[in-house]
Amino acid sequence: MVLKVLGIESSCDETAAAVSRGEGGKREILSNAVASSMDFHARFGGVIPEIASRAHLEAFAPLVEKALSSALLSLSDLDAIAVSSGPGLAGCLAVGTSGAKGLALGSKKPLFEVNHVVAHLAASEGEFGPIPDGSVGLVVSGGHTTLFEIEKFPGRLRVAGSTLDDAAGECFDKIGRLLGLPYPAGAAIDALAKKGDPFAIKVPQGLRGQKDRLFDFSFSGVKTSVARTVEKMREEGRPIPVEDICASLAESVSEVLSRKAVAACLAFGSGVLVVGGGFSANSQLREKLKAKTEEAGIELRIPSLSLCTDNGAMVSLLGLDLLRSGASPSPMDASIDSSMPLDLSSF
Numbered sequence: 001m002v003l004k005v006l007g008i009e010s011s012c013d014e015t016a017a018a019v020s021r022g023e024g025g026k027r028e029i030l031s032n033a034v035a036s037s038m039d040f041h042a043r044f045g046g047v048i049p050e051i052a053s054r055a056h057l058e059a060f061a062p063l064v065e066k067a068l069s070s071a072l073l074s075l076s077d078l079d080a081i082a083v084s085s086g087p088g089l090a091g092c093l094a095v096g097t098s099g100a101k102g103l104a105l106g107s108k109k110p111l112f113e114v115n116h117v118v119a120h121l122a123a124s125e126g127e128f129g130p131i132p133d134g135s136v137g138l139v140v141s142g143g144h145t146t147l148f149e150i151e152k153f154p155g156r157l158r159v160a161g162s163t164l165d166d167a168a169g170e171c172f173d174k175i176g177r178l179l180g181l182p183y184p185a186g187a188a189i190d191a192l193a194k195k196g197d198p199f200a201i202k203v204p205q206g207l208r209g210q211k212d213r214l215f216d217f218s219f220s221g222v223k224t225s226v227a228r229t230v231e232k233m234r235e236e237g238r239p240i241p242v243e244d245i246c247a248s249l250a251e252s253v254s255e256v257l258s259r260k261a262v263a264a265c266l267a268f269g270s271g272v273l274v275v276g277g278g279f280s281a282n283s284q285l286r287e288k289l290k291a292k293t294e295e296a297g298i299e300l301r302i303p304s305l306s307l308c309t310d311n312g313a314m315v316s317l318l319g320l321d322l323l324r325s326g327a328s329p330s331p332m333d334a335s336i337d338s339s340m341p342l343d344l345s346s347f
C-alpha cells in the first residue's frame, strides 16, 4: 500500500515541512521545504529562542502549503502527519506541534509526535531505504553526538555511547567564535580545513582508547586545547594560522567519531552504519567514514547534505515507519519534551 506522510520540524532555527511516500521497502521524498531564521541569530552568536519561535509562527503555514503543493497533494491525500516534539527549544517545539495538531484535527488524520534525534537517522531512508535491523546509528549535530545500537528501527534503539560534555557541532561553533568566524561555524571550518595542514597543531582526541568509555565522546578538552593554542599565539604576537587550526581540529574530531562508529559496528556485529545530523555534512568526517567503513566491509548510509541538517523529510520518513509498523498515533494532549530521552524501548 502507498502511504504519504507530511513531516514538520521546528526544534531549533529551521522551520521545515516535507512529504514522503512509502510503498513496501521503497521510500521517496516528494517535497522538502525549509526556512531558516539563522540570519536573525547570527549576530548574537547563538540561537535566540524567542526570535526563533516567532519566526516559526510566521513560516509555518506558508511552508506547509509549499510542501503540499510541491508534492502535488492536498491535506486530504495524506495518511498521517508527523512532527518533532523533542528534544529542542521548548517554544519552538510548541509552535510546530500546535500547528501539526491543528492540521491533524482539521483533516482527521493521525498524528505522530517523533524524536528529533531519531529522525536524523531516518533521513538516510530517503536515499537508502528502510534502516535494516541490527544497524549502528551515529547522530552528530549541534546538540547531540550519540551512537545507537539499532535492534529494530524505529521501535528498539539503545544508546551505546554519547558525548559526556559538548556535541561535535557545538565544539566547532565555539571554536569558530574564538577564531572570529560567523555563527554557526561548522561549514566555514570545513571549508577552511580543506586549505590547511591537518597535523600542524596538536588537538586531543577525547576518550580515545579509553576501555571503559569505548563508545563515548568528549569534546570540551578539544575546545580548551585549541583556545590555549590560539591565546599563546596571540600573546606571542604571532599570526593565527586559521586554516591549519581548522584542519587540525577537523582531523581530530572526524578521526575519533569515525573510529568509534566503526568500532561499534565491529563490536555489535553490524554490517550497516547509518549517519545523520548537521555535523555529518562535514567533508572531513564523510571522507574518514567512507575510508574506514570500506576497509572494514561495512555499508555506509550517510544522506546528502540537505538531509543532514534539520529538515522535514527526516520527520516524514520516521512518521512513515511508525505508520507502517502499526504504532498508535499520539494523543492530542501529548506535550513537547525539550530534553526528550534517546533510549526508546517503544514509540
Ligand code: KG4
Pocket: 012, 140, 141, 142, 143, 144, 168, 169, 170, 172, 173, 184, 185, 186, 187, 190, 277, 278, 279, 280, 281, 282, 283, 308, 309, 310
Ligand atoms: O542537526 P543540526 O542542523 O541542528 C541540530 O539539531 O543541532 O546541526 C547543526 C550543527 C551546527 O553545530 C553546525 O555548525 C553543524 O551542524 N554543521 C557542520 C557542518 N554543517 C553544519 N559542522 C561541521 N561541518 C559542516 N560542514
Ligand code: ZN
Pocket: 116, 120, 141, 142, 277, 278, 309, 310
Ligand atoms: Zn538536528
